[in-house]
Amino acid sequence: MPPLLSLGVFGLLLPAALMLAEDPPLDCVPRKSVPYHSNNALLFREESVFNYSTMLLREDLDLLLVGAREKVFALDLRNVSKNITSIPWKVSQKQVADCGKKGKDEQTECKNYIRILHKMKDGKMYVCGTNAFDPACRYMSYADRNLTLTDTDEDGKGKCPFDPFQRYASIMIEDDLYSATSMNFLGSEPVLMRSSSSSIRTEIKSSWLYDPNFVSMAWMPESQKSEDEDDDKVYLFFSETAVEFDCFSKVAVSRVARVCKGDLGGQRTLQKKWTSFLKARLDCPVPGSLLPYIIQDSYRWCDSSLPPAHWKECIFYAVFTAQPHTSKISAVCTYRMLDIHKVFSEGKYKTPAIVETSFIKWVVYTGEVPRPRPGACINKEALTMKINRTLDLPDKTLQFIRDKPLMDQAIEPIGGRPVLIRSGATFTQIIVTQVQASDGEKYKVMFIGTDQGTLLKALDRKDGEMFIIEEVQLFNSPQPVKILKFSSETGQIYAGSDVSVVQVAPANCERSSTCVDCVLARDPYCGWDSEESKCVSLSSSQRAIIQDMTGNPSLCPQVHVEPTKLSFRPGEKFELNCSSPSNLAKISWTRDNLPYPQDRVFTPSFSANNEGLYRCLSVEKSKSGDYKTTVAYYLVSVDSRDLRTIDTVDPQARTAGSTNAGLIVVIVLLAVFILLLLTWRFWKRYLPCKWGKEPQRNQETLMRNGNG
Structure with missing residues (x-):
């Protein structure tokens, strides 16, 4: 397509995409919203220390290692509010000054942000930091409740980012560090690199990596x-500027790339460069949006049951957000490892083609594909051709992969659509757990961090229903969740932000106070214990509990509700309150068992006409039907005896009325007192107290006045 025509098409599609993206047909609302003061979380933070965004679970040491700005903490894995020990790693004043001379902010950028934190086979840890825009790495050990860092710095270029605010990814495999970051100070040389005795990296070419934002590995x-004697793979998730779209403006796309663990590079072509680097577009088609969504994080989930599942059955969960400045909609898509494997091992390639002088268009390659297959690991096919290592690969295969690392086919999500969509939130992180419910089925639960510091708990249902169990506010003030970790040892979730570390349990069943509420939550972690009359964790109860993953509370025992008796004096403020048990429930009222069309019961002046039996009903939908429960029940009558009132379940409903009645009583008493005082003064002045002497005194007074 010519550039001008493509620009016109893009100009037509962009407004439509923006408009449609604002109102998706699918949106999921959390059933419950849990505020910060009710999250039951454990918190750790240290004054003047920021950016708790790197974590390493050391379950063998019962520690959570946290990398922050200029410090590494060793926290108690079972209670992160307990700081076992810590060790500083600061930069010198000279390094800060040199960094500032290069145009960076000395107070923020010219610090040492810990970015790499991995365990090694000998139990030590490998730590890297930005080091005032001069990345460096060290070895760290833990013994006798103390952390120790080596004094000698290793060069961290290509391992750790220069810029503390730049996206990166890393993983440690058999003491070999695989990292995706930038090689230079300007951030203009992105690489995927393996640091080992045989270090290897990507080509610095836009066809390999084009302005990437690395996400995870x-x-x-x-x-x-493996039947074909294949090699292990390392997968990299990232986003980058698309080269294959015919658009005048730059459009970002999501990618997944892979390399072979045993890759040694080529002999002449691609020396010390990956010979197995391939990448493909990762699609997450949000209904109503025409622009591709951008990946923010991914999580590899593999069934850990025994016997262990085949690697092809593993699933990748990924969170996506809309293109910048378009809409605030996020989504979760899932991908089968088998589907990803097929695209790379069997799919077609894209190739650049020159169209209309200097315009380059990426098209499907239809020519002959060399053998061994470009981008493949050393497998049975290569071994049959007497190729035992990548150094033996022919130049024809290497030249092909150097020019054409992009696959034609996009990787589609399971079901062809997201498993979860949410508007008004920006997803940042995701982890996934699996729990067996009382029905014997295993359910996967997604925990999703947002840029507002909340944690969504969502059920990945096999029937395709999107359901968010709850949204928990993790931090006192809104701030992005920068990292999430889950410990199978403690069963706890750990979240990091710029200002603190938080530990939360995957379930707080006590938040459901009734059987109906507990069952409608559809939380595979929780069920109703009829003997104790409370919602409990399945793992903590040995008795049979009530749980239904379709949300059918008809299994709950019938509860007889007696009305709360309220009496009001005429003229009092009359208000009955009713709180919704969930965000998904609709509230309605009845009066004397007849529909009451108001959403609340209120009148500024009570009268006998307001007497009756008021019931507040909650109606909530689930997969098994609509369920109606009584939330509040009141018997209201006129109190004509005195000012005493009967205790109520919600005293706030009568606060205003009681205050008005008290004021009236005070005014009446004051008026009576003033009237009595005036009456007493009047009688004292004009009525005689001694009847025989008062007339004589008056006569003597008149005679004296007359003589005068």
């Missing part, structure tokens, strides 16, 4: 049970 043991 994962290792897949594809050599296990």
